[in-house]
Amino acid sequence: MQSYDEDREVRFDEEDQSILPDQTSDDTDRGWGQPRSTNDGRLLEDRPPHWD
Numbered sequence: 041m042q043s044y045d046e047d048r049e050v051r052f053d054e055e056d057q058s059i060l061p062d063q064t065s066d067d068t069d070r071g072w073g074q075p076r077s078t079n080d081g082r083l084l085e086d087r088p089p090h091w092d
């Protein structure tokens with residue numbers, strides 16, 4: 041008995057298909073039960089003077 045999977049063509053050159061996500065939902069603030077927070081404001085306030 042022949043398996044149809046043996047005759048099936050598999051293409052590995054398609055880059056738009058991802059196997060695993062870059063980040064899982066468990067690896068986020070929400071996944072840890074913490075509110076979403078960013079420190080962008082603090083980083084902008086703490087810019088060195090020569091950046092202005």
